[in-house]
Amino acid sequence: MELLLTNARWLDPDELTISDTCLRVRPSPIGGPKKELESDQLQDERACLEFLDAPPDPGGRGSDPSKIRIIDCGGRLVTRSFALGHHHLYSTFARGMPAPPRIPANFPEILDLIWWRLDKRLDLPMIEASALATALLCAKRGVTFVIDHHASPFAVAGSLETIAKAFESVGLGHLLCYEMSCRDGEAVKEAGLEETQRYLASGRIGQVGLHASFTVDDDLLARAVALADRYGTGLHMHVAEDVADQNHCLEHHGKRVVQRLADAGALASPHTLLAHCVHLDEAERELVRDSPVYVAQASESNLNNNVGLGRYDDLGPRVILGTDGMHVDMLRALKAAFIAGQSAESLGFQEAYARLRRTHELIRDVGAPGDGVNNLVILDYDSPTPLTPESMLGHFLFGLEAVHVHTVIAQGRIVVEDRSLLSHDETEILAFAREQAQRLWDRLK
Numbered sequence: 001m002e003l004l005l006t007n008a009r010w011l012d013p014d015e016l017t018i019s020d021t022c023l024r025v026r027p028s029p030i031g032g033p034k035k036e037l038e039s040d041q042l043q044d045e046r047a048c049l050e051f052l053d054a055p056p057d058p059g060g061r062g063s064d065p066s067k068i069r070i071i072d073c074g075g076r077l078v079t080r081s082f083a084l085g086h087h088h089l090y091s092t093f094a095r096g097m098p099a100p101p102r103i104p105a106n107f108p109e110i111l112d113l114i115w116w117r118l119d120k121r122l123d124l125p126m127i128e129a130s131a132l133a134t135a136l137l138c139a140k141r142g143v144t145f146v147i148d149h150h151a152s153p154f155a156v157a158g159s160l161e162t163i164a165k166a167f168e169s170v171g172l173g174h175l176l177c178y179e180m181s182c183r184d185g186e187a188v189k190e191a192g193l194e195e196t197q198r199y200l201a202s203g204r205i206g207q208v209g210l211h212a213s214f215t216v217d218d219d220l221l222a223r224a225v226a227l228a229d230r231y232g233t234g235l236h237m238h239v240a241e242d243v244a245d246q247n248h249c250l251e252h253h254g255k256r257v258v259q260r261l262a263d264a265g266a267l268a269s270p271h272t273l274l275a276h277c278v279h280l281d282e283a284e285r286e287l288v289r290d291s292p293v294y295v296a297q298a299s300e301s302n303l304n305n306n307v308g309l310g311r312y313d314d315l316g317p318r319v320i321l322g323t324d325g326m327h328v329d330m331l332r333a334l335k336a337a338f339i340a341g342q343s344a345e346s347l348g349f350q351e352a353y354a355r356l357r358r359t360h361e362l363i364r365d366v367g368a369p370g371d372g373v374n375n376l377v378i379l380d381y382d383s384p385t386p387l388t389p390e391s392m393l394g395h396f397l398f399g400l401e402a403v404h405v406h407t408v409i410a411q412g413r414i415v416v417e418d419r420s421l422l423s424h425d426e427t428e429i430l431a432f433a434r435e436q437a438q439r440l441w442d443r444l445k
């Protein structure tokens with residue numbers, strides 16, 4: 001069904017111009033393996049949004065009222081919805097989880113005592129519930145596309161397809177990968193390669209995930225690069241999140257992390273995404289800058305893990321924003337990146353906002369479906385100061401929040417209306433999530 005958004009105050013996501021208009025929104029096919037989607041439909045997502053001077057005459061020729069749903073925006077702001085650039089949906093059940101056996105003293109211990117303890121205990125129902133809950137939380141915050149980096153070492157097979165189907169059942173787009181590593185031995189490493197291969201061979205658009213240099217041996221790195229090349233995609237991995245990653249690389253490989261990746265051909269693809277890049281020296285910064293890769297900033301996570309704050313101003317024009325599993329609120333991530341960027345790099349309004357929006361470019365470059373122009377958010381934002389193209393960056397950084405998200409349209413369909421999820425039963429998702437969270441927590445005790 002087509003949507004007609006009347007009385008819309010359109011905020012152009014690139015120019016930040018504001019115009020009163022009427023929008024015609026057409027649905028596009030939801031996700032699925034690319035080979036099952038019509039290629040012309042995939043190409044045509046740009047045609048799914050049309051600006052009209054006035055609403056069409058309901059009785060006029062060519063209009064069928066039964067095929068058009070009219071939404072009166074009541075003068076609310078309408079703009080493109082948001083994409084999350086680096087996430088771990090396995091962190092969904094971390095809030096309130098049983099405390100670790102002791103307080104971690106450093107970043108490697110945070111992984112060992114918290115995250116790896118958690119992800120090793122995941123099974124497929126827990127993963128499905130995490131994905132559904134993530135999609136629900138995303139949708140209600142105006143986030144309609146997620147780039148996820150998933151780990152469940154003892155439930156690897158089928159994990160990516162489980163997540164993809166969960167996201168699609170809520171109506172959201174995704175770019176997934178399995179976070180491969182050598183930390184759990186050869187069998188789990190091979191299972192990660194098999195899962196990645198199976199997912200990409202099925203026609204799904206995804207990435208090839210690696211945990212981080214310090215958990216990836218040369219064999220896995222080479223095979224991951226080859227797998228990404230074979231399927232025309234890129235890698236997605238953590239890079240120098242903590243100084244321990246650099247120390248390990250120097251000790252075991254005689255070089256720094258980014259140099260190791262460059263030597264392995266891991267920086268050649270414009271579809272590759274490096275998360276964090278907190279501890280890079282000047283030579284590494286140059287390698288990243290001169291490569292076509294994207295870099296994901298996740299400042300709240302860096303502060304939470306006390307690993308330091310990176311600066312991103314000289315890493316090239318491909319820095320995007322992620323949350324690293326802390327939450328799914330991209331308006332909050334924007335504010336955090338901006339505030340952290342003050343001390344780290346004197347980050348300006350324009351570049352902070354550009355990082356929020358640049359994720360759309362990576363998704364388009366990779367060719368993943370589900371992030372076209374028919375992904376929209378209607379914001380109930382009654383500002384105490386004027387909204388103008390000149391003031392909009394200030395509103396994004398200091399005014400607009402997830403609480404203002406009123407209605408969300410994903411791939412041309414209403415998924416959230418008046419703050420309620422329409423595409424799925426919200427109470428059912430949350431009840432399933434709590435049940436699975438309790439199972440996970442029981443395993444952690």
Ligand SMILES: [Zn+2]
Nearest residue numbers: 149238275324
């Ligand atoms: Zn991460």
